[in-house]
Amino acid sequence: MAELAYWEALRRAHDEELAHDPLVIAMGEDIGVAGGTYKVTLGLYDKYGEERIIDTPISENSYTGIGIGASMAGMRPIIEIMSINFALLALDTLINAAAKIHYMSGGRVQCPIVMRTPGGTAHQLGAQHSARLSRLFMGTPGLRVVTPSTPLDAYGMLKSAVRCNDPVIFLEHESMYNLKGEVPDEETFRPLEGAEVVREGTDITLIGYNYSVHWCLAAADRLAQEGIHAEVIDLRSLKPIDRETIRRSIEKTHRVLVAEEDEAPVGVGSEVIAGIIEDCFFALDAQPVRVHAADVPVPYNYSLEKAAIPDVKDVYQSALKVLGKV
Amino acid sequence: MKKIDRKRLLREMVFFRRFEDRAFEAYMERKIGGFLHLYSGQEAVATGVLEVVQAEHGVGFDYVITGYRDHIHAIKAGAPAQEVMAELYGKETGSSKGRGGSMHIFDPSVRFMGGYALVGQPFPLAAGLALACKHQNEGRIAVCFLGEGANNQGTFHETMNMASLWKLPVLFVCENNRYAIGTAIQRSTAVIDQYKRLEAYNIPASQHLGQDIEVVMEAAQPAVDHVRSGAGPYFLEFLTYRYRGHSMSDAGAYRSKEEVAEWKQQDPLQILAKRLIEAGELTEEEFKAMEQAVQDEIDNDIIKFAEESPEPKVADLTKYVLDDNPDPRWIGPLQAQGGRQHG
Numbered sequence: 001m002a003e004l005a006y007w008e009a010l011r012r013a014h015d016e017e018l019a020h021d022p023l024v025i026a027m028g029e030d031i032g033v034a035g036g037t038y039k040v041t042l043g044l045y046d047k048y049g050e051e052r053i054i055d056t057p058i059s060e061n062s063y064t065g066i067g068i069g070a071s072m073a074g075m076r077p078i079i080e081i082m083s084i085n086f087a088l089l090a091l092d093t094l095i096n097a098a099a100k101i102h103y104m105s106g107g108r109v110q111c112p113i114v115m116r117t118p119g120g121t122a123h124q125l126g127a128q129h130s131a132r133l134s135r136l137f138m139g140t141p142g143l144r145v146v147t148p149s150t151p152l153d154a155y156g157m158l159k160s161a162v163r164c165n166d167p168v169i170f171l172e173h174e175s176m177y178n179l180k181g182e183v184p185d186e187e188t189f190r191p192l193e194g195a196e197v198v199r200e201g202t203d204i205t206l207i208g209y210n211y212s213v214h215w216c217l218a219a220a221d222r223l224a225q226e227g228i229h230a231e232v233i234d235l236r237s238l239k240p241i242d243r244e245t246i247r248r249s250i251e252k253t254h255r256v257l258v259a260e261e262d263e264a265p266v267g268v269g270s271e272v273i274a275g276i277i278e279d280c281f282f283a284l285d286a287q288p289v290r291v292h293a294a295d296v297p298v299p300y301n302y303s304l305e306k307a308a309i310p311d312v313k314d315v316y317q318s319a320l321k322v323l324g325k326v
Numbered sequence: 327m328k329k330i331d332r333k334r335l336l337r338e339m340v341f342f343r344r345f346e347d348r349a350f351e352a353y354m355e356r357k358i359g360g361f362l363h364l365y366s367g368q369e370a371v372a373t374g375v376l377e378v379v380q381a382e383h384g385v386g387f388d389y390v391i392t393g394y395r396d397h398i399h400a401i402k403a404g405a406p407a408q409e410v411m412a413e414l415y416g417k418e419t420g421s422s423k424g425r426g427g428s429m430h431i432f433d434p435s436v437r438f439m440g441g442y443a444l445v446g447q448p449f450p451l452a453a454g455l456a457l458a459c460k461h462q463n464e465g466r467i468a469v470c471f472l473g474e475g476a477n478n479q480g481t482f483h484e485t486m487n488m489a490s491l492w493k494l495p496v497l498f499v500c501e502n503n504r505y506a507i508g509t510a511i512q513r514s515t516a517v518i519d520q521y522k523r524l525e526a527y528n529i530p531a532s533q534h535l536g537q538d539i540e541v542v543m544e545a546a547q548p549a550v551d552h553v554r555s556g557a558g559p560y561f562l563e564f565l566t567y568r569y570r571g572h573s574m575s576d577a578g579a580y581r582s583k584e585e586v587a588e589w590k591q592q593d594p595l596q597i598l599a600k601r602l603i604e605a606g607e608l609t610e611e612e613f614k615a616m617e618q619a620v621q622d623e624i625d626n627d628i629i630k631f632a633e634e635s636p637e638p639k640v641a642d643l644t645k646y647v648l649d650d651n652p653d654p655r656w657i658g659p660l661q662a663q664g665g666r667q668h669g
Contacts, residue, residue: 025461052462057491062450062484069468070455071387072439075461096444097451104421105432105440107646141647160656165649194660241658 007177010040010116014078016187017162018048021076027054028080029062029066032096038118039081040179063091063308064115066165068098071113074161084119084171085131098167114161118212120261121309122174127297130305132262134209137169138238138271139267144168145212145239146192149296151181153236156190164192171238173211173261177287194241195251201231204255206320207246207272209235211290212259212315218313228320238268246272254285255322259315262293291318306312333608335377335539339369341620342398343595345407348624349397351416353574357633360413362428363395370594371501372471375562376402376541378550379469379497386436391448392471394429395568396441404436407624408631410523417635424638425516425646437466448472449498453489456496456559467495468551474520474563475506486527486559493558494654500563501536505563507572508580516583520636521563527562529559536564537592540601567592 004012014318016023030037032055033044045053050249055062060081067077081087086092098111119132137145144166148154154172198213199220206216213234220230231249235241250256256276258269269290294308320326337563346364353362365372376399378390386405392399397414401407405421413420414428421431432601439455443446452470458465476482477500500520504511517523524531530552534545542564549560567589571578578586602608 023461041649054492056609057484057487059484059488062453062481062488064489065447065450065481066454066457066485069439069451069456070458071454072434072451073455073458073462075458076453092444092447097442097447101432101440102648103646104422104426104430105434105646106420106425107650108422108432109434109439110649144648163653163656165652189655191654191658191659192656193659196660236660237658242661245661308566 001182003180003319004151004155004183005177006041006151006179007182009151010158011042011044011185013043013158013162014044015047017159018044024078025052025054026072026080027056027063027077028231029056029082031055031080034078034177040080042140043282056207058291059114060086060089061093065093065097067092068111070102071111072109076112078114078116078162081115081117083129084117084133085128086113087117087133091136095140099140102148102166103142106205110165112165113203114170116158116170116172116209118177119175120171120173120175121298121305124300124302124305126300130298130319134171134238134262134265136269136313142167143239144192144237145171146237147171147235149176149210149234149236151179152188153184153190157217160189160192160239168192170265172235172243176211182219193240194227195236196234197231197245198234199230199232201229201253203229203253204257205231205233205249205253205322206245206315206319207233207235207256207258209238209260209268212261215310215312215315216259217226218312219319221305222312222316228319235272240274241272241275243275243279246276250276250280252284254283256284256288257291257315257319258288258320259310261293261309263295265295267292270322277281278290286322286324289318289322291315329542330543332598332602335373336595336602336608337594337616337620338402339539340617341407341600341624342369342401343630344399344620344624345397345411348629349411350574351572352414352629358428359416359593360427362574363393363572364570365395365398365568367589367593368501368503368536368566369398369565370539370542371536371564372399372402374539375499375546376545377468378543379467379655383465385448388440388466389437389452389459390469390471391439391449391452391455391468392441393473393476394441394443394471394661396429396431396526397487399430400433400438400441403433403438405431405433405438407628409433410633412635413626415632416637417632418636418638419540419631436575446472446476446481449479449481452496453485453494454487456494457492459495465554467497467550469497469499471499471501472499473506473516474502474511477520478506478515484650486529489559490527490529493556495553495556496559497553498559498561500561501566502563503568505568505572506582508576510580511596519563521561524561529561531561531563533563533565537594538568539594557558568659627657
């Protein structure tokens with residue numbers, strides 16, 4: 001089993017799927033000759049040529065639409081959008097076309113596209129390069145939304161996403177590309193649905209997705225030093241959300257916290273907690289808590305940026321609060 | 327070009343006119359809901375262009391896509407007229423099983439890839455269909471019909487740039503009916519002649535009158551040949567006119583009676599009928615009989631089918647949101663596959 005960086009895992013998935021099926025193509029800004037802003041398509045242009053690794057102009061709405069049109073005619077495009085902020089320009093074609101065509105054609109036309117895009121705060125990138133926007137996509141019927149948090153899921157879920165007949169929004173994070181993890185040497189697929197218990201515990205459930213899973217795991221380490229056993233769930237998929245795994249965990253721990261880098265209003269945490277109230281209200285021994293970003297455009301200044309975005313310490317302290325320890 | 331069967335083309339256009347008239351009546355009877363954008367007055371464009379596109383490979387070989395004024399494009403592309411009318415009625419037998427409605431007719435069995443209610447959205451989708459045609463290399467092209475109002479969307483400019491850069495086999499057909507919803511072209515568009523805008527994208531383009539189907543076909547032939555040869559996109563602009571308002575909710579008060587009457591002097595059905603009668607290929611009586619036969623066919627066959635078709639089942643409300651038969655190997659759920667435990 002090899003240890004791969006998140007970006008290498010994505011690159012391997014691209015390579016294998018391009019080799020597997022001639023109908024798979026990749027499209028995006030700088031993904032070809034330049035090798036990709038985050039190196040995810042490095043070397044693939046030389047291997048597969050400009051017809052399959054397509055450098056696009058800076059025209060997000062229309063190149064995404066071109067990918068969708070191609071998918072309607074049988075192609076399997078992987079569309080990279082350099083930052084999720086730019087995906088706002090493609091929302092018309094993603095939300096009004098890709099998400100709806102299967103339905104409004106009465107099931108007669110499918111749009112098997114994957115839109116890969118990183119979000120999140122990295123290093124003082126300012127408001128227009130730091131958005132997350134997960135909630136926009138998870139609120140749209142007709143899309144699948146996945147949030148791989150490890151190289152294994154990045155690799156195995158991208159392969160599954162390419163073979164899935166639905167449009168899949170594949171949310172990455174600018175701070176995760178160099179994260180390392182083990183990926184089996186043999187071809188592996190990871191399903192697009194289902195949350196995963198990534199750490200077993202009995203005292204509290206910490207729920208995260210994408211980058212915030214890593215805060216939850218680190219917070220669980222600190223809680224363990226105080227004899228508190230936290231269970232950590234990686235949501236993996238925001239659409240659909242695996243409510244069953246969450247319910248089972250809460251029936252064991254009776255306390256829950258949802259950690260996310262997205263803002264709270266109309267956020268992922270709101271939805272998860274609404275589901276918890278509906279599914280297992282009487283299993284709760286304390287009120288569920290959200291750890292989330294401040295409801296502000298992300299500021300440039302380092303201290304302000306840090307204050308806007310939660311981290312391990314916030315998850316740890318909020319967990320103590322849920323447990324009644326502060 | 328194959329010898330043109332002008333009588334058949336006339337009958338098709340008479341059928342398209344009557345189809346829209348009958349849809350208008352059904353809307354007034356509240357049997358059709360939502361928005362209804364009718365095509366009457368513009369018949370020569372879709373009929374003529376698609377006749378040329380289909381001449382070589384037949385119906386359903388190439389991809390066709392358009393905006394919300396889509397009934398006639400769908401039928402000419404090969405979608406059964408019964409199913410198009412049933413879709414307007416919202417029935418399970420409709421082209422989109424009642425889930426799409428007037429603006430979202432789909433028939434992938436003849437590669438009619440939809441009508442879209444977002445102005446300008448079909449431009450990139452058409453280019454994408456053309457990209458797939460290029461990859462699959464089976465000689466297909468994509469044909470995109472849109473009104474001139476769509477040309478003021480960003481998608482027009484973005485798509486023309488990429489279609490030209492990548493030499494995509496796509497034919498853009500601009501149906502310039504002078505009004506973007508209710509705003510006249512001279513009040514919304516800095517360049518009145520749409521074909522001139524394509525110079526900026528290095529795409530060959532030409533402008534023609536769109537009321538005489540023979541003029542339309544003559545203009546379309548070299549454009550289709552150009553696209554099919556692999557030389558890249560072509561942009562055809564046809565000057566035409568819709569007789570009714572933008573949709574059923576629009577009485578068209580922004581236009582003068584004189585203007586409408588003037589365009590009706592160039593009615594595409596009358597132009598062709600008159601020519602055939604003068605050439606001795608058709609008598610007045612035969613033309614009247616043709617109109618009656620079409621009317622009977624639409625009433626007895628098309629409307630009857632739509633009215634007698636079943637409604638979609640409410641129990642099927644959530645069908646077609648996602649793939650109805652997803653492959654569990656890719657989809658999951660994780661737990662059923664023995665999710666990996668770590669940490």
